Amino acid sequence: MTRSAAVRRSLARWEATARRALIGRRSSAPDAEMLQRVRWRLVAWSAGATVLVIALLGAALYAAAASSLASNSRSQLQTRADGIQRCLAGPFRGPGDCGPTLIFAVGGPAAGTFGYIANPNGDVFGPPQRPDGLPDQGGMDVARAGTSDVRDVVLGGVSFRILSEPVQTSRGTYIVQIAQDTTSEHRTLEVLLIVLVVGGLLGLLGAMVAGAIYAGRALVPIRESIRRQREFAADASHEFRTPLAVIRSSVEHLERHRDEPVATVGDALGDIRDEVEHLTALVGDLLLLARTDSGVVELERQPLDLSDVAGEALGAVSSLAAERNVEVLLDPEPAPVLGDSLRLRQLVTILVDNAIAHSPAGGRVTVNVRAERDGVRLRVDDSGPGIRPEDIPRVFDRFWRASGAPA
Numbered sequence: 001m002t003r004s005a006a007v008r009r010s011l012a013r014w015e016a017t018a019r020r021a022l023i024g025r026r027s028s029a030p031d032a033e034m035l036q037r038v039r040w041r042l043v044a045w046s047a048g049a050t051v052l053v054i055a056l057l058g059a060a061l062y063a064a065a066a067s068s069l070a071s072n073s074r075s076q077l078q079t080r081a082d083g084i085q086r087c088l089a090g091p092f093r094g095p096g097d098c099g100p101t102l103i104f105a106v107g108g109p110a111a112g113t114f115g116y117i118a119n120p121n122g123d124v125f126g127p128p129q130r131p132d133g134l135p136d137q138g139g140m141d142v143a144r145a146g147t148s149d150v151r152d153v154v155l156g157g158v159s160f161r162i163l164s165e166p167v168q169t170s171r172g173t174y175i176v177q178i179a180q181d182t183t184s185e186h187r188t189l190e191v192l193l194i195v196l197v198v199g200g201l202l203g204l205l206g207a208m209v210a211g212a213i214y215a216g217r218a219l220v221p222i223r224e225s226i227r228r229q230r231e232f233a234a235d236a237s238h239e240f241r242t243p244l245a246v247i248r249s250s251v252e253h254l255e256r257h258r259d260e261p262v263a264t265v266g267d268a269l270g271d272i273r274d275e276v277e278h279l280t281a282l283v284g285d286l287l288l289l290a291r292t293d294s295g296v297v298e299l300e301r302q303p304l305d306l307s308d309v310a311g312e313a314l315g316a317v318s319s320l321a322a323e324r325n326v327e328v329l330l331d332p333e334p335a336p337v338l339g340d341s342l343r344l345r346q347l348v349t350i351l352v353d354n355a356i357a358h359s360p361a362g363g364r365v366t367v368n369v370r371a372e373r374d375g376v377r378l379r380v381d382d383s384g385p386g387i388r389p390e391d392i393p394r395v396f397d398r399f400w401r402a403s404g405a406p407a
Contacts, residue, residue, distance in 0.1 A: 031226050038222075039215045046211030047204055054203050058196040065192055069185045070161075074150060077163040077178045084115060084176050085167045112181030120172030131155050135177045139164030143175045152182070159186055239282055243275035250275075288346070299340040306376050307332035307369045309341055313348035314367060317356060325361040328352065331368045335376040351380045358384030 116126035116135040124135055133155035142149035143164040150163050159182045167174040250268040257264065307330075314330055321328045348367070355365040363383035370377045387395060 031223070031230070035219050035223055035226075039212070039219055042215035042218070043208055043211040046215070047208045050204055050207035050211075051200070054200040058200055062189070062192060062196060066189055069188065073161050073180060073182060073185060074163070077150070077161065077180055080113070080115065080178050081163055081165050081176050084117065084178075085165070088117070088167050088169055088174050088176070112183070114179045116175075116177045116179075118175040118177070120174065131158065131160075134160075134179050136162045136164070136179065139177055140175050143177070144173070146173075159183055236282075236286065240279070243278045243282075246275045247272050299343060301338050301340060303336065303338055304341050304344075306335040306337050306339075306344065306378060309344045310348050310367050310369050310378060313345045313352060316345075316349055317352050320353065321356050321365070324356055324359070326356050326359045327364045328356070329364065329366045331366060333370050335369050335371040335378075337376050348378065351378075355380050355382035355384070358382055360384070 114127060114130055114134055116124055118124045118135070118140060126135065133153070136151070136153060139149045139151060139162050143166045146166055148163070148165045150161065152159065152161050154160070160179045161182050162177060162179045164175060164177045167176055250271045253268045310332060311330055314328055318328065352365060352367060359365055359382045365383075366381045368377075368379040368381070370379075
């Protein structure tokens with residue numbers, strides 16, 4: 001490469017670096033907004049799923065509690081009705097004879113339970129103090145038809161559950177009706193509902209907080225990946241801009257001297273050839289990267305010697321080493337391995353090319369290949385500044401380049 005081409009390349013690199021920095025600053029805000037929207041969507045989905053689960057569990061728990069309380073209440077009503085039925089089924093018994101049993105079995109108004117007996121003539125016997133609407137005539141009519149009846153009614157603002165049953169005796173059909181105040185049952189369900197609602201709201205709040213925290217953590221690698229891809233795109237743009245700028249400058253030079261013999265403009269043609277080769281290599285590298293990401297790259301494993309592969313790789317970068325005045329040495333030993341010759345040569349080329357780029361003029365790059373008990377080892381040493389300790393954990397991260405690294 002001529003001196004003028006080197007100057008043009010340096011200027012193009014400086015311009016591309018500046019453009020990359022500006023692009024990075026402009027793209028950070030949209031990325032942050034996009035990630036913020038994704039984060040809140042994740043939180044919303046988490047909260048929605050939590051609400052659905054809490055609602056389903058709460059409804060199931062409330063229904064089970066209501067069913068259990070109602071079943072227990074009906075069981076109590078049936079037990080009390082059975083005691084009165086046994087009294088009425090006895091010999092020469094009537095409602096008046098079962099009065100003590102009625103009071104004992106039912107409990108009376110103090111217990112919130114009222115019992116009534118209707119004889120075959122329609123006369124009703126029961127406590128003198130009773131809420132308006134008791135006994136319930138609808139339940140009595142159903143029982144007279146020969147069917148047991150259980151219903152929930154509200155009388156004077158008080159909820160009751162009423163059991164009405166027919167009792168067949170030799171003296172005719174009697175009707176037994178037991179009414180139980182279910183206010184305590186409704187209060188229990190109301191308290192349970194309040195607990196479920198408050199607990200659900202607290203659970204929702206906790207789910208939103210936890211969702212926000214975990215969504216933020218989950219987006220960390222995505223945010224980092226986007227940042228690296230932005231840097232990679234900027235780096236790729238920079239790498240393309242440099243040879244394109246050199247080619248454009250060389251073409252302009254040819255246009256200005258189109259009447260001169262080819263020999264006098266040979267440097268421009270050489271620059272164009274070199275940059276086309278550079279672009280071809282870049283496109284190949286990017287294509288390989290894309291194919292690797294898509295998983296379509298197949299490795300052709302075959303027996304080979306890693307020392308031979310390293311020698312071929314060093315031959316490919318010899319011109320670059322000479323251009324930078326860096327001495328490249330190979331210290332090989334037989335190192336048989338089963339691998340893909342092309343991919344291994346690419347890896348060695350990348351390592352050595354990086355070592356040359358970080359070595360000063362007059363420096364040395366040494367490549368050692370050794371066979372070890374559990375495999376083979378390839379080591380590349382250069383005379384550059386080395387890797388900063390804080391950068392070591394990230395040297396194998398995709399799209400990452402240390403600050404101040406050569407372009």
